Amino acid sequence: xxxxxxxxxxxxxxxxxxxxxxxxxxxxxxxxxxxxxxxxxxxxxxxxxxxxxxxxxxxxxxxxxxxxxxxxxxxxxxxxxxxxxxxxxxxxxxxxxxxxxxxxxxxxxxxxxxxxxxxxxxxxxxxxxxxxxxxxxx
Numbered sequence: 174x175x176x177x178x179x180x181x182x183x184x185x186x187x188x189x190x191x192x193x194x195x196x197x198x199x200x201x202x203x204x205x206x207x208x209x210x211x212x213x214x215x216x217x218x219x220x221x222x223x224x225x226x227x228x229x230x231x232x233x234x235x236x237x238x239x240x241x242x243x244x245x246x247x248x249x250x251x252x253x254x255x256x257x258x259x260x261x262x263x264x265x266x267x268x269x270x271x272x273x274x275x276x277x278x279x280x281x282x283x284x285x286x287x288x289x290x291x292x293x294x295x296x297x298x299x300x301x302x303x304x305x306x307x308x309x310x311x
Contacts, residue, residue: 211296214305217268220293228267231299232280237272241309243299251276254283263289270295270302 212220220227221243231242232251242248249257251271261267267289271277274296281294295302303309 209290209292210294212268212293214295214297214302214307217270217293217295217302218307220266220268224266226265228261228265230261230267230269230280232269232271232276233299239311241299241303241311243270243302244308244310246270251280251283254280255287258284258287261289263287264291266291266293268293268295271298272300273298 221229229243229246231238231246231248232254233242233248234250235248238246238248247260249260261284267284269277269280269284269292271280274294277294277296277298281292284292299309
């Protein structure tokens with residue numbers, strides 16, 4: 174069976190394109206949860222263990238915070254964050270969380286706009302943290 178040169182070229186181009194795409198995908202996997210930005214709960218735990226100066230910021234309401242929060246977390250509700258930015262240091266690495274990831278997304282935007290750059294977002298929220306059996310304090 175004779176294969177046309179055109180078909181061989183098409184197959185080679187397709188294979189090359191897949192190889193390039195796989196390289197980008199693999200690079201994204203390698204970077205996932207290792208840089209500032211969204212992090213999984215497992216990565217958040219690793220950060221807490223590896224970075225003793227990490228600021229853990231709970232942006233839920235004081236009532237939610239009092240019902241259970243991550244140990245050593247600072248509570249600044251997202252609604253008050255803009256007026257309380259002076260309580261945080263722009264040079265600190267900050268892990269931000271809320272109940273499900275919605276308010277913490279807003280908090281990340283506020284912090285970013287204010288010039289904070291070392292931000293981790295525990296995007297799954299404390300509800301998943303608790304569901305996975307991780308401890309909270311009151």
